[in-house]
Amino acid sequence: MSAETGARRVDGEHPRTEMIVDPRFLPVADRFFKMFRDTRNGGGALAAYLHGEPVLDIWAGWASRDKRWTHDTVALSFSTGKGVASTVLHRLAERGLVDYDEPVATYWPEFGAAGKESITVRELMSHRAGLHRARGLVPGRFGLLDSDAVASALAAASPDPRRLAGPGYHAVTYGNLVAEIAIRVTGLSFTELVEQEIAGPLGLREFWFHVPQDERHRIARVFPRLNPTPAPWAVTGTVLSRLPGLRGVAEAGMAEGFDELARSPAAHDAVMPGWNGVFTARALARMYGALANGGELDGARLLKEETLEQVLEVQTRRRDYVLGIRPNWRLGYHPGWVALREQPLQSIGHFGFGGSGAFADPETGLSIAFVTNRLGSVTPISDMRFPRLGAAGVVVARRAA
Template identity: 50%
Template sequence: MLIDDRFTAVAARFFTMFRRKSQGGGALSVYLHGEPVLDIWSGWAAPDRRWQADTLALSYSTSKGVAATVANRLIESGVLELDAPVATYWPEFAANGKADITVRDILTHRAGLQRVRGLVPTIDDQLDHDTVAAALAAAAPDPMRLRASGYHAINFGTLVAEVAQRATGRDFRDILRTELAEPLGDNDFWFGVPREHRHRIAQLSPRLGIARIGMDRLIAPFAPVPQLRSARSAVFDGWADLSVGRRPYDAMMPGWNGTFTARSLAKMYGALANDGLAGHRRLFHAETTADIARMPLNSRYDYVLGAAPQFARGYHRAIVGTRLTRRAFGHFGIGGSGGIAIPGDGLSIAFVTNHLGYPVMTLGDHRLPLLAALAQRAARTAAASPATAPRFEQAG
């Protein structure tokens, strides 16, 4: 473990979250000005297994921020153009009135292709990237896309991955390796975990839902309600239970089945918060990170979420403490995991866990926003008092 003296309060709060086996386990990593200042873990990866330094956690929509970072690398290098039509790279995509949909539209959830329910016949089909990509290419977009964003809960990653594959002629997992893992010197970015690494994966629990009512049962009664039809269409029956099983680790679904360490996520967002640099490794030019950080308002309303998350270039505005702030961005995942960059402080925070949310509502919780607020306070205190004690390392 690594704990910088200036961030001991953050570490102390983290450790209180995993005192009992019933609380599962997790990991927290913080980078300041591109250098690690916290790398800690605690709790249980499974009922019979402690969380370790290399434990991986499936992190749901945290995945979208990683997929977006790969896309932004390709944009910076000129392989993709942000405002080019998707059909430039993927000709079949132009079908059914989609010829003018751009790469930017995909990254800001304005492609109108959020519908996954009924898109393909079976769950096996849903787990096959090529089948879903072909169905999306043939689909007609939701006309609401012209008025607002519509969160692509499942399909975002498929769209990003297919555009990247068409533009490069390479498998997305290979692109992930060359555009992210190798530049950062960290291999723990997985969309589909190889069998030789699956012993490292934390076991997720409990089922996703509210008040112990499963996700499918929870949303089924709202099917006739017009205002909720778009939200229901963005997930498929069986998704919630599937996601806590083993089958997602065979698939490549960069919208939700990304499996990471907190360390890998914090290093990535550390570069985004530090003019493109993580230590001596450059991920982006400073101009790119500045453009991402500006994040213009994308939509005042999202017709799937019923909120205004303000998407830009694949990320969304982040909650730090209790506030959605324009000074931080990243991507949260259902259940509590996520990563945040705060460029003004040169700070990144990543948290992964196998214990999904609160006992009453497993869809999300306050752990990452709370830890982010504490880390920001520590970083600002350190900046105001540069003579504070140096970092120390603690083995464990």
């Protein structure tokens, strides 16, 4: 490991094989390395930018029982990918292809069925479309892999009436909804759009929903099982769907066979931007590094400053009927929740099921991202590993300001 100032940049075409640790971020690195002491802890990677410069790029632990995590290991990061998908749509909005306050049906006519004709892009991106249900949405244990079938089912679905009282986290369906709008207004596949709008400008390839076949050997093995109880997944989902306080979670995130699907190689054959994104921490930190730096990084402008102003604006402060909390949704992001009394209230990002996450804090110029193959708690968004790492990073960034 080399201790460096942030002056040396990550080369997008040839990723570094040595680690980066800015001396100011040594406490953050120490916390990270203590997390991966044996194979039971799996592995992970942590990366950060400060004012557009890389200050952390580190990794540790095991990608599988007999394989160490290396500089080019990638990980399935679940809902962390929602932030990437949202950034794609913001890029299209900047060019006038999408208007946040237009009905979704303007771009996707079939969407106007079943009373959804007035639902806007803004409402959809802040989880107020009432289309949170993944459970029973499409038939078959691996039905969610058919993105066309999922899009058709969502277009035909009736919105949940609770949408009128507050947001309901679209845990699985959000990515399909955003991707379909993007596809309709461009005529390109979502894989092409991610390459064109995110990976290409940032010079890093590892923004994958459909993972190229020749890159799959790099994917860390996810463990343990997703099921939060000893009972079979189907039984657990059925029971939770009947409990008033947990019904929304079961509807949104416990589709039939999803526990098997998330661990199957078939998950990398499809484009499901709400949950099947595969990334390096380096790539995520670079994307959010631009958002923390006025929308620009290394001379590449990802978003205009006026777009960032809209992106940072809280869209709803109401209680989310799926999560049971007030996430204060932005346009496709939530704040970077960290284990601090003084939260980074102007931050934007997205955490993922089981522990991964990334966010940008424009107030300090910090972006930070964490990916792991060791699933932590079974909460719908994350566990405490990344909130603690993020907190340590924010503390350093505030001192450096």
